Amino acid sequence: MAPSFENFQRRRLISSYFSVVLSIFLVLFLLGALGLFVIHSEKISNSFKEDIPMSVYFNDEANDTILKAFETKLKGSPFVKDFVFVSKEDAAKNNKDIVGEDFLEFLGMNPLPNSFDIHLKSEYVESSKIKQIESDIKTNEMVTEVIYDKKLVELANENIKKISFWILVISSVFGVISMLLINSSLRLSVYSNRFIIKTMQMVGATKSFIRKPFVWRSIRLGLIGSGLAIIALIALTFYVDGMFPKLGIAKDYLSMFIILGGVLAVGIIITWISTYVATTRFLNLRTDDLY
Structure with a gap:
């Protein structure tokens, strides 16, 4: 009976880790793709103008x-x-x-x-x-x-300004949503271990000692999710560069470094902060509130 229960717990733990990594990967990939578009939006608009x-x-x-x-x-x-x-x-x-x-x-x-x-x-x-x-x-x-084409010139300039504005708005909103989604996934992961956290606290473990393994585990999951997002973004960059070689997106190493470095940093920082806050919350709860 015990081995069966242990296997069940192990499968549930792996499923929890997988869902967290998947959430981090999808959110960071979409955020990185949007970031690439924002950085290269001027190149795209210039390329369109120069084709008139x-x-x-x-x-x-x-x-x-x-x-x-x-x-x-x-x-x-x-x-x-x-x-x-x-x-x-x-x-x-x-x-x-x-x-x-x-x-x-x-x-x-x-x-x-x-x-x-x-x-x-x-x-x-x-x-x-x-x-x-x-x-x-x-x-x-x-x-x-x-x-x-006089009309096309006017429309190009008017619409490019509007599109640039809305891209910045959407990027800001999506950035906030991304953080909330990753934070939610990590809080659920910590929530499933709330009884372990409280038990360790009851036997005399300090808050920093209890918090440390959870934070490091989340950072590792964040690194895995960020790594997958970076690989997907590199593949996307080369695909778009093949479709539109005039833009030279793949050769813009500085922009690539900024976006990929940003994705890695966001993956680490959000997972660290979210797990730190979540574990602190459960550490400060009374035992009756855990239920």
Whole structure:
């Protein structure tokens, strides 16, 4: 009968440990993933802004010298991230690939102009700055038209500010919830040992002596949960980096160190504080209150 009871107690203890580690792992993983998103939110928004193209079209009188001079000007412009020259012939070929028909056959001429597709640096993708750039480009008499999605630029800047604000709010709320969940799991774990705590106290053990093994056990569980969360976060980082290599998330070692170090620190600190408070509470309870 005794071995059966001991096995039951052992299984219950393992189940309790497993639930605590699982809670710590899930909470810290979600918190770390949110932290990665917050840290790299500026990169994400900048990448989106820099993907908005500006097309500059030239009239047919613009010769190679004029086009080369404009290209040289773009290379020296602080607002240009990159650009591509699209010749009349390339534009016709691209149109043929999209439409599936060669319009040159029945038109007998190529009406498409030479153009430059420009991607601006993110800090210049704002309504006031991009209008100034547009005005500057239009001072060139050979430029017939400058086209970019004005509405998309406005929406990008407005929504990015809103999203950044709500991310900070959600992060704060989630951080509090995370601490409460881990604290609850650890308190339940200590609660299951409340009679052992009180028995040790009744036979003369000091509070610090009773508290110490519980605190160290919780810290070990916190380390295991944090370690699993760190492994999962590293895997997530490399997965996202493979999906969006332009962001260079996996190569941002400082951000990775901050997030992973933060996850480890939170796992240790919360488990230590929660267990310390929980054991102190049961140590201060009267025996009748344990029931």
